[in-house]
Amino acid sequence: MSQRIVVDPITRIEGHLRVEIEVKDGKIVDAYSSGTMVRGMELILKGRDPRDAWAFTERVCGVCTTVHALASVRSVENALGIVVPPNADLVRNLMFCSQMMQDHVVHFYHLHALDWVDVVSCLSADPAQTSALAQSISNWPKSSVGYFKDVQKRIKKFVDSGQLGIFANGYWGHKAYKLPAEANLMAVAHYLEALEWQKEIVKVHTIFGGKNPHPNYLVGGVPLSVNLNESNALNAERLAYVKQLLDDAKTFIDQVYIPDLMAIASFYKDWGAIGGGLENYLSYGDLPTNGYNDVSSFKFPRGIIMGRDISKIHEVDGTDPDQIKEFIAHSYYDYDSGDKSGKHPWDGQTKLNYSGPKPPYDQLNVDGKYSWLKTPRWKGHAMEVGPLSRMLVGYASGREDYKEVVESALSQLNVPVGALFSTLGRTAARGLETKLVANWAQEFFDSLISNIKNGDSRMHSEYMWDPKDWPAEAKGVGMTEAPRGALAHWSVIKDKKLDNYQLVVPSTWNASPRDERGQRSAYEASLIGTPVADPESPLELLRTIHSFDPCIACAVH
Amino acid sequence: MNRYARIEKSLMHPKYVWELPVRFYHWINALVVVILGVTGYIIGNPPGITTATEASFGYWFGTVRFIHFVAAYVFFFNFVFRLYWGFVGNKFAKWKNFIPYTKAHWVDMWEVIKVDIFQVKCDKNPNLGHNALASFTYFLTFIVFILQTVTGFGIYAAMSPSWFPQLFAWIPSVFGGDIATRQLHHILMWFFALFAIVHVYLVFYHDYIEKNGVTSSMIGGWKFQDKDKVEREKD
Amino acid sequence: MGKRRKTYLEAAMDKGYSRRDFMKLGAMMTAFMGLESSMVAKVTKAMEKAPRIPIIWLHGQECTCCSESFIRSSHPLVADILLDLVSLDYTETLMAPSGYQAEKSLHDTMKNYHGNYLLTVEGSIPTKEQGVYCCIGGKTFENIVQEAADGAKAVIAWGSCASNGCVQSANPNPTGATPIHEIIKGKPIINVPGCPPIAEVMAGVVVHLLTFDRIPELDRLRRPKAFYSRRVHDTCYRRPNFDAGLFVESFDDENAKKGYCLYKMGCKGPVTYNACGVIKWNNGVSFPIQSGHPCIGCSEENFWDNGGFYKRLPNFPGFGIESNADKVGLGLGIATGVGVAAHAVVTNIRKRKLIADGECEQKDVE
Ligand code: HEM
Ligand code: HEM
Ligand code: NFV
Ligand code: SF4
Numbered sequence A: 001m002s003q004r005i006v007v008d009p010i011t012r013i014e015g016h017l018r019v020e021i022e023v024k025d026g027k028i029v030d031a032y033s034s035g036t037m038v039r040g041m042e043l044i045l046k047g048r049d050p051r052d053a054w055a056f057t058e059r060v061c062g063v064c065t066t067v068h069a070l071a072s073v074r075s076v077e078n079a080l081g082i083v084v085p086p087n088a089d090l091v092r093n094l095m096f097c098s099q100m101m102q103d104h105v106v107h108f109y110h111l112h113a114l115d116w117v118d119v120v121s122c123l124s125a126d127p128a129q130t131s132a133l134a135q136s137i138s139n140w141p142k143s144s145v146g147y148f149k150d151v152q153k154r155i156k157k158f159v160d161s162g163q164l165g166i167f168a169n170g171y172w173g174h175k176a177y178k179l180p181a182e183a184n185l186m187a188v189a190h191y192l193e194a195l196e197w198q199k200e201i202v203k204v205h206t207i208f209g210g211k212n213p214h215p216n217y218l219v220g221g222v223p224l225s226v227n228l229n230e231s232n233a234l235n236a237e238r239l240a241y242v243k244q245l246l247d248d249a250k251t252f253i254d255q256v257y258i259p260d261l262m263a264i265a266s267f268y269k270d271w272g273a274i275g276g277g278l279e280n281y282l283s284y285g286d287l288p289t290n291g292y293n294d295v296s297s298f299k300f301p302r303g304i305i306m307g308r309d310i311s312k313i314h315e316v317d318g319t320d321p322d323q324i325k326e327f328i329a330h331s332y333y334d335y336d337s338g339d340k341s342g343k344h345p346w347d348g349q350t351k352l353n354y355s356g357p358k359p360p361y362d363q364l365n366v367d368g369k370y371s372w373l374k375t376p377r378w379k380g381h382a383m384e385v386g387p388l389s390r391m392l393v394g395y396a397s398g399r400e401d402y403k404e405v406v407e408s409a410l411s412q413l414n415v416p417v418g419a420l421f422s423t424l425g426r427t428a429a430r431g432l433e434t435k436l437v438a439n440w441a442q443e444f445f446d447s448l449i450s451n452i453k454n455g456d457s458r459m460h461s462e463y464m465w466d467p468k469d470w471p472a473e474a475k476g477v478g479m480t481e482a483p484r485g486a487l488a489h490w491s492v493i494k495d496k497k498l499d500n501y502q503l504v505v506p507s508t509w510n511a512s513p514r515d516e517r518g519q520r521s522a523y524e525a526s527l528i529g530t531p532v533a534d535p536e537s538p539l540e541l542l543r544t545i546h547s548f549d550p551c552i553a554c555a556v557h
Numbered sequence B: 001m002n003r004y005a006r007i008e009k010s011l012m013h014p015k016y017v018w019e020l021p022v023r024f025y026h027w028i029n030a031l032v033v034v035i036l037g038v039t040g041y042i043i044g045n046p047p048g049i050t051t052a053t054e055a056s057f058g059y060w061f062g063t064v065r066f067i068h069f070v071a072a073y074v075f076f077f078n079f080v081f082r083l084y085w086g087f088v089g090n091k092f093a094k095w096k097n098f099i100p101y102t103k104a105h106w107v108d109m110w111e112v113i114k115v116d117i118f119q120v121k122c123d124k125n126p127n128l129g130h131n132a133l134a135s136f137t138y139f140l141t142f143i144v145f146i147l148q149t150v151t152g153f154g155i156y157a158a159m160s161p162s163w164f165p166q167l168f169a170w171i172p173s174v175f176g177g178d179i180a181t182r183q184l185h186h187i188l189m190w191f192f193a194l195f196a197i198v199h200v201y202l203v204f205y206h207d208y209i210e211k212n213g214v215t216s217s218m219i220g221g222w223k224f225q226d227k228d229k230v231e232r233e234k235d
Numbered sequence C: 001m002g003k004r005r006k007t008y009l010e011a012a013m014d015k016g017y018s019r020r021d022f023m024k025l026g027a028m029m030t031a032f033m034g035l036e037s038s039m040v041a042k043v044t045k046a047m048e049k050a051p052r053i054p055i056i057w058l059h060g061q062e063c064t065c066c067s068e069s070f071i072r073s074s075h076p077l078v079a080d081i082l083l084d085l086v087s088l089d090y091t092e093t094l095m096a097p098s099g100y101q102a103e104k105s106l107h108d109t110m111k112n113y114h115g116n117y118l119l120t121v122e123g124s125i126p127t128k129e130q131g132v133y134c135c136i137g138g139k140t141f142e143n144i145v146q147e148a149a150d151g152a153k154a155v156i157a158w159g160s161c162a163s164n165g166c167v168q169s170a171n172p173n174p175t176g177a178t179p180i181h182e183i184i185k186g187k188p189i190i191n192v193p194g195c196p197p198i199a200e201v202m203a204g205v206v207v208h209l210l211t212f213d214r215i216p217e218l219d220r221l222r223r224p225k226a227f228y229s230r231r232v233h234d235t236c237y238r239r240p241n242f243d244a245g246l247f248v249e250s251f252d253d254e255n256a257k258k259g260y261c262l263y264k265m266g267c268k269g270p271v272t273y274n275a276c277g278v279i280k281w282n283n284g285v286s287f288p289i290q291s292g293h294p295c296i297g298c299s300e301e302n303f304w305d306n307g308g309f310y311k312r313l314p315n316f317p318g319f320g321i322e323s324n325a326d327k328v329g330l331g332l333g334i335a336t337g338v339g340v341a342a343h344a345v346v347t348n349i350r351k352r353k354l355i356a357d358g359e360c361e362q363k364d365v366e
């Protein structure tokens, strides 16, 4: 007999996720993933001014803030045939990169690390050895013995106070923790440093978008104008500020994040064989270097890998009514065309209809509907999206920069390519792409400077800003790569208003319930086979789930 | 023989309707409403002026707003005075004229609609003060006056530290925030514009049809009645 | 528990601060809160006595941007808040344990510090369909908030979601999203609106509570006056352009490049109460207007439903697309003018007829 274990709330994620698993002989044999909060954003968007949609959709999520705004303005621009000036693409790229760097670092240290790092064990570390360890893997200046001594002292006082705050009731002492105390101490120190660092890189958003979280976007370009002779606009001081932030970010990523990632991973190589799950990977691609309409210019290439076969990249087309569809067989929604049918987002429907157990409840009815997420499929296949998909598609397309970081990581850890298809692979891919993004951001910045130098200071296109120029009907799709994966918004504009607006979000792909044919999505699939040492302390489950960096507010919206 | 005696001799019957304070009230009101409407419209839709002036040398928009606020005070206290006069003034000025709480008032209103809109011939003697429909319209107008004042001072409370606007500081939360309150304030401007067009036309119209001197009555205070009709009514 | 909790002074000394450093910290906070220096002694005293206050931070219908904003705080630094100032016992975003262990953290604090913890809520409460639109651990969010509010010393409603419903309560509000103050009665509630609120404003509210051990002065919408008594417009550095009537006419035009006022682009600064113009965002780097975008009024109730973000008037329902009050008003004005003219013509015809019929002979007045 298997044992049913419910984990709700799943914490150190964004949003409201519940996972129910069946455990047998110390392994997960079945899993159900459920999103338990809904707001009905797609219903709220109906009838709105398409130019305002970015602000609504941006509020889908404050963790991956900006990505929905970007998908939204692109969707509307796509519908209306607007092409933004090159500088606007560059500024959007810079905001994209800053978002990804911030989100991934926060995920690694604040959402994921406690699955691998035992905070309490750091109290028994020898600061001198920690210092030696830190200096052996990086030349980050904050790694003296005294520094780690102070951190340890601070944590000790904190623990002695008896008020453990967010660390109370953690899985400390769990036998799945394998790091030596010294490595734990180093990680805890960097947990605190990363907390300070993350608030810096987002200042790139503040400069271009006025605030963070939720910076401002604009259909047709970006809101900030360039004027080198004006304190009110993007001038040399603002640009220098951006440059400094990008440089500091790159330093932190190269000297702290990546070394920590590699150090921790080297103690958990067994996780390179756990949590692989699905074998299909989807990336819409992003970071244009020659305008959003030139897909071949993307730094993150677009494509699909099927059955882990990286020798072939399949094409994905968001406008093809037969490719991407959403299903609701196990989701609390109704379709006019029935529960078995799938709908392309342009024809998508959002009709809330809860049919789960009446709260308070102990268990979901997993044979019926059990989640607020819809279930997206590509030509009927379940897809994994996210950093791993991006790295695989990039690697498979033979790009040098991808090859370099992936191969150096594999050789550093001394694991085969197959180890990528795992919980560890996902977590590693996130770090590796952060490194790439930090480099690319420098390139985008340089391009922006050279454009301005060459006299192109355009930031916004007035074309089609005025609704009176709009056609009676228009349809668009806006795609991007959010930190958690492939994101797209589909909009249908009628009589100058949104007639339909559908979001298919990375975490919707990954965290959705099974489809009408019983196929599992990524979370459910990857949990199968995950070991569970102590069913009362679901630490291993958290490792695999966290490797996706769940965002359920996104997934449901 | 003075002018009124001469008029007395004629077929029209003169009557002193509008006391001086009401007339003063009316013309002050008419003036500031026009000023408020024009400045308000500009505040809502400022023209684009793309001169090369530095901000510190210009203040025209601030001035427009200043005029609006000064006119707003005049408007408000003038109106308060009129409310007061509704209790102490002559019978034509009384507040009772305005609120249609009797059946007769509603019947009269129907009469006026027949005459004014459907252009049916009227046998009845026209009202001396306001006609029933007009007074009802004024009643609505007064309500809009109040709304415009409270929304105006409500949003003004955030701009002026003085005690008077502060009395209205609670208003925006009633209307669902400053944004909505200000939008209401803007929309109500159009009531004034439409009222002014119809009002001025009807005044001239009634004068023309009834020859009762209504136009000048707001200047001199006197109105005239058709003696025949007055006689007929007596029978 | 039994064990006396440490005061701020003790906590600070443990952390390696000397008493003198501690006085400096007090001075920093005092300056931050805009008090005269004579208050320093008092502030420092208050902090010496207060233990690390337990906080329960609940997440309802939200996007977690309020949590994200909170961790951007630069004064005090969020690490210092978490380790030295408060004891954040429950927040799904950052806490180590999940599932039963997470629920245990919640219940421990509710029980052990009954009457003494601070409840902070991020997100609104769905009330339609008995609350099935947000459940945690199988319980409705409404239920969880009610339970947690019971033993709370005070409640902070973070962000527009918790204080006015924010985006999910925008028309047609499919889930019946409701702000906290409409559900929780009989507890002091502080609303900290904004989507999200500025990090230092959030931290400032917490610091105020800790330092003075009392609720900051609130306005009639329960917002701390310190941060919400001024409109963005009142502290906006583009205000001189407004007064001078210098406006941006379209995005990225010559006027935009000169940083003119964004009023005509739909700026809601004149009707929005927030501290963006003074405190600014992310440690004073910029704020929406400084970065060229009009204020969308993100701290105001209903800001989603008051017409578009780039317009100053809402569309007028029932009058077709893109019709605002001005267009309708102008239309009605013209219609009225035409009606009046027609009416005048008809009147004249009728009058001529009456004259012709002899019913209305011209009487000589004089
Ligand atoms: C006949 C009466 C009035 C009319 C027609 C009128 C009209 C207007 C209009 C159209 C606006 C522009 C609204 C917008 O689009 O944002 C406005 C603004 C304003 N009005 Fe009035 N108004 C009147 C009376 C008053 C009164 C009695 C007050 C009391 C103080 C007042 C105070 C204001 C204020 C404070 C503003 C906003 C100015 C700013 O923010 O710059 N108004 N008015
Ligand atoms: C050429 C311009 C105007 C003329 C000739 C005029 C004339 C008159 C006359 C003759 C009356 C008395 C009507 C009756 O007996 O039913 C009256 C009343 C009134 N008018 Fe005008 N008017 C003018 C402009 C305005 C304007 C611009 C307003 C502004 C809103 C206004 C507001 C009123 C009000 C409120 C009353 C009711 C007076 C009371 O009893 O307090 N008038 N007007
Ligand atoms: N899933 C998701 Fe997001 C991301 N990354 C959005 O598109 O987190 Ni809130
Ligand atoms: S108030 Fe805005 S920022 Fe905060 S949770 Fe709600 S939607 Fe997100």
Ligand code: SF4
Residues within 6 Å of the ligand: C232, C233, C234, C236, C237, C238, C239, C240, C242, C260, C261, C262, C263, C267, C268, C269, C270, C289, C295
């Ligand atoms: S930009 Fe907005 S807030 Fe600033 S002065 Fe202009 S209208 Fe006011």
Ligand code: F3S
Residues within 6 Å of the ligand: A211, C195, C232, C272, C274, C276, C287, C288, C289, C294, C295, C296, C297, C298, C299
């Ligand atoms: S949009 Fe919000 S952030 Fe400030 S400037 Fe306006 S209140």
Ligand SMILES: [Mg+2]
Residues within 6 Å of the ligand: A042, A374, A502, A503, A504, A505, A557
């Ligand atoms: Mg969707």
